[in-house]
Amino acid sequence: MRFFQLSVLLAASAGALPQPEVGSGIPSEAFQPRAKQPFTARTDDVGALANKIIAVIVGGAQDYYIPNMVQADVGDVVQFQFSNGNHTVTQSEEASPCSPLTGGVHSGHIPYVDNQTEVGTFNLPVTSTDPMFIYCATGPHCVEGQVMVINPASEDQVVNYAKTAQSQTESIDGTAIIGGTVGTIPLEAAAFVPAAAEEEAAPPGEDPAAGGDAAGGNETVVLSGTVTETVTVATATAAAAVPTA
Numbered sequence: 001m002r003f004f005q006l007s008v009l010l011a012a013s014a015g016a017l018p019q020p021e022v023g024s025g026i027p028s029e030a031f032q033p034r035a036k037q038p039f040t041a042r043t044d045d046v047g048a049l050a051n052k053i054i055a056v057i058v059g060g061a062q063d064y065y066i067p068n069m070v071q072a073d074v075g076d077v078v079q080f081q082f083s084n085g086n087h088t089v090t091q092s093e094e095a096s097p098c099s100p101l102t103g104g105v106h107s108g109h110i111p112y113v114d115n116q117t118e119v120g121t122f123n124l125p126v127t128s129t130d131p132m133f134i135y136c137a138t139g140p141h142c143v144e145g146q147v148m149v150i151n152p153a154s155e156d157q158v159v160n161y162a163k164t165a166q167s168q169t170e171s172i173d174g175t176a177i178i179g180g181t182v183g184t185i186p187l188e189a190a191a192f193v194p195a196a197a198e199e200e201a202a203p204p205g206e207d208p209a210a211g212g213d214a215a216g217g218n219e220t221v222v223l224s225g226t227v228t229e230t231v232t233v234a235t236a237t238a239a240a241a242v243p244t245a
Helices: 002-016 155-166
Strands: 053-058 077-082 085-087 090-092 110-112 118-125 132-135 147-150 181-186 217-219 226-228 231-233 241-243
Touching (some): 110 118, 147 155
Antiparallel strands (some): 077 118, 085 110, 090 132, 118 181, 132 147, 226 241
């Protein structure tokens, strides 16, 4: 009887012990789920990733940069989009506009011709918030006032840079492309609408609308019962009739 009671007691004690999973050989305590940890989103690096592309139009109906001043943070990209004409993005010293800065930014000459379906671009990464002075090195464009400033200290700084440029006697071209990347974008993605294509001039002596010379020309006309002589008339359809003998 005592043996039976002892067997029952041992069986009950064994049943109270933790039971391992079948075939694992590892106690079941190892598989208890961990307590959930609170999730906190990091926001300290988000601002560094939120850089932007700033579009600047180069040329067009008039030879300017539009806008001629922008404020940009380090990591932003100033995307110069080249409209009608042939232009550059060239860096200079503040006191020496129209002359390239040694080792400074230069895009090379990027043209836009009528009916292009793509627009040339120059992507300039901003690496400093110090003012950067830009001019166009094509022909007399700089001397005529095609300049701009990235991160100017004030609006007066832009005005004074433009005035100094207009006092120069020549514009000096840059050399190798440096400081940015030349590329293209579809015309429909550009920040501008190109100036209207220029119409070809009519040949001298020809009326562009009617195919004749509205200002006058030589014309011979034969009318019923009369013969006209060739004369210079005010319009392409007038003639002087001479009765027949």
